Amino acid sequence: MTIKTAEQSKPEVAPEHTFLVFRDLAQYTGNKSISTIYRWANLGIFPKQVVTGPGSVAWRQSDVIAWAENPEAWGKANKKGQQDWVDDLDQPK
Secondary structure (H helix, E strand, C coil), X not given: CCCCCHHHHCCCCCHHHCEECHXXXXXXXXXXXXXXXXXXXXXXXXXXXXXXXXXXXXXXXXXXXXXXXXXXXXXXXXXXXXXXXXXXXXXXX
């Protein structure tokens, strides 16, 4: 008889169905602040957060991975008429 641990029993979840909370974004964003992440999302150069409950948000892992693989392409495809967005990434508003 084989006994599975809780970790072994977890079903595989596709990235498009997985969410990341803010602390999980650091591996993709290099420890940017939450205000920077929200600013980028409002500029259309980072994925928008998804409301997951009362007072709770997360980001779709598949969107964050796509952004991390090619942030410039993500920004060009999603920005809202912003010019020179790359120069604006780390500038305070």
